[in-house]
Amino acid sequence: MAENWHPFWLEKPGVWAVDFRVGGKRYRRRLPIKDIKMQALATRLAEGIYRDAWAEELAPSASTKKVTFAEAADLYVQAGGKNAFYQNSCITLARQDLPTKSTR
Structure with a gap:
């Protein structure tokens, strides 16, 4: 399965963003990085968001x-x-x- 959490640059607002799904729930986030040259930092931040999303999905629910x-x-x-x-x-x-x- 391809990793779909990699950040992409939004030209108009000038920020990095991610858009992916985990367990049917969509995660759309703008990252607080406004420099196009900081792709490595954006990738690390996006990976953290992705890992947190999976941790939330796999955690036992108390519902x-x-x-x-x-x-x-x-x-x-x-x-x-x-x-x-x-x-x-x-x-x-x-x-x-x-x-x-x-x-x-």
């Missing part, structure tokens, strides 16, 4: 698992469905000190 509606419905039924909901609601209401209605 939560998304539960589908079907999975949530199965969990609801396994927990007792509507009856379990009503029992838990009654227990919650019984624990609260609710004012009673006075009869006139």
